[in-house]
Amino acid sequence: MAKVIVTGAAGFIGSQLTETLLKQGDEVIGVDEFNDYYDPAFKRKNVAHLHCFPGFELIEGNIQFLDWQTLLLDVEVVYHQAAQAGVRASWGQGFRAYTERNINATQILLEAAKDAKNLKRLVFASSSSVYGDAEILPTHEKICPAPVSPYGITKLAGERLCGLYQKNFGVPFVALRYFTVYGPRQRPDMAFHKFFKSILEDEAIPIYGDGLQTRDFTFISDVVAANLAAATVPEAVGEIFNIGGGSRVVLKQVLDTMEEIVGKPIKRNYIEKAMGDARHTAADVSKAQRILGYQPQVCLTEGLTQEWEWVKALY
Numbered sequence: 271m272a273k274v275i276v277t278g279a280a281g282f283i284g285s286q287l288t289e290t291l292l293k294q295g296d297e298v299i300g301v302d303e304f305n306d307y308y309d310p311a312f313k314r315k316n317v318a319h320l321h322c323f324p325g326f327e328l329i330e331g332n333i334q335f336l337d338w339q340t341l342l343l344d345v346e347v348v349y350h351q352a353a354q355a356g357v358r359a360s361w362g363q364g365f366r367a368y369t370e371r372n373i374n375a376t377q378i379l380l381e382a383a384k385d386a387k388n389l390k391r392l393v394f395a396s397s398s399s400v401y402g403d404a405e406i407l408p409t410h411e412k413i414c415p416a417p418v419s420p421y422g423i424t425k426l427a428g429e430r431l432c433g434l435y436q437k438n439f440g441v442p443f444v445a446l447r448y449f450t451v452y453g454p455r456q457r458p459d460m461a462f463h464k465f466f467k468s469i470l471e472d473e474a475i476p477i478y479g480d481g482l483q484t485r486d487f488t489f490i491s492d493v494v495a496a497n498l499a500a501a502t503v504p505e506a507v508g509e510i511f512n513i514g515g516g517s518r519v520v521l522k523q524v525l526d527t528m529e530e531i532v533g534k535p536i537k538r539n540y541i542e543k544a545m546g547d548a549r550h551t552a553a554d555v556s557k558a559q560r561i562l563g564y565q566p567q568v569c570l571t572e573g574l575t576q577e578w579e580w581v582k583a584l585y
Contacts, residue, residue: 273297273345274501277333277379278352280304280313282455283395283448283493287349288320290494297325299341303332307354307367308458316455333375338382347501348392350379353425356459357399357546360421372424377431384439391442391501392432396510398449398486398551400426408486408518408552411447411510419546429510442507444500446493449514449553453490453573454580462574465525466581469532479543481522484550488515489568489576499562506561514553515573516566527571531578 274291278284279300291298300317304310320326329336333352342348354360354371376394383392399422400415417423432443456463468475496513500506529536558564568576 271295271297272347273299274347274349275299275301275341275345276349276351277301279328280317281351282316282457283451283490284349284351285313285316285320285455286453286490287351287494287497288317288326290498292320292323292326295325298327299345300326300328301333301336301352302328302330304330307356307359312458334370334378338379339385342382342386342389344388345386346388346390348379348383348389349395349497349501350376350392351395353395355421355457357419357421358544360419360424361545365420368421368424373427373431376428380431380435380441383441384435389442391444391507393497393500394428394432394443394445396429396445396447397422397425398447398512398514398553399548400429400447401548401551403548403550407550408514408554409512410554411512411557418548421546433508436508444506444508445510446496446500446513447510447553448493449486449488449512449551451488451490451493453577455490456577462577463581465528465536466578467585469528469534469536470581470585474537474539475525477521477538477540478547479540481525481538481540482520483547484518484520484552486514486516486518486551486553487524487570487573488513488566489573492566492568495567496558496562496564499564503562509557509561511558511562511564512553512555513558513564514555514566515568515570516555517570518550518552519570524570524574527574531571531575
């Protein structure tokens with residue numbers, strides 16, 4: 271049993287991770303500011319059932335203004351999942367939220383982590399967005415990052431800060447580059463959630479560009495497993511890992527699979543390509559397999575079926 275902190279604990283990934291940690295008997299301090307990037311009611315719902323675990327404590331607040339010295343006193347692992355998400359919203363006026371929540375907040379956490387005596391691991395949630403339009407597919411970690419969105423820039427900055435704090439102060443970080451995570455509790459601004467909701471409401475699904483873009487889709491439980499491994503495997507310290515679903519799929523194929531799951535044709539509405547969207551993503555996960563023992567377990571059809579059941583219950 272360990273004492274851990276999960277930032278962004280009410281979010282899609284954070285809440286699933288928190289629940290898994292609580293079920294395995296850990297003591298979890300969840301931190302979330304419940305901001306309004308999407309409806310905070312979703313986030314409240316994500317953590318509502320966690321309060322029945324005696325080991326759970328929820329702290330509502332902005333990472334930049336919390337007393338981290340005290341919070342980290344006997345904490346062994348920090349899972350830093352909190353971030354300003356979303357590629358398309360990172361242009362223009364919205365950018366300040368990304369620098370504040372993805373760079374400044376991470377720096378404050380790292381600053382506190384360097385003095386935390388009991389801290390064994392800080393797991394940083396990064397993103398495949400750092401690669402941008404990678405020339406090599408599947409993409410491995412040694413490829414030079416070249417983000418095509420401001421969001422990707424802030425995630426890369428977070429990774430680099432982790433590296434600096436490790437080099438200079440020995441902060442034991444591990445960074446995980448997530449590739450398009452999906453499943454129950456997925457954010458309402460994310461594609462599959464939007465798609466399934468549109469199907470329920472009998473509306474056309476908006477598709478950016480020609481629908482031939484490809485993504486490596488990663489099911490939420492595989493991401494949670496990767497986090498647990500990153501927090502415990504000794505050789506992981508100081509490393510960056512791709513966390514993908516192990517199969518690259520064309521968006522059009524995904525829609526065909528969805529049609530099979532929901533049992534009716536899906537209306538499609540093609541709109542113009544969004545700025546900052548990578549054309550193709552595919553993860554080479556061999557490093558994570560080798561060091562973390564990472565092995566994606568959930569295939570797309572199974573994962574989409576689980577998300578569909580959840581979306582139906584939600585609305």
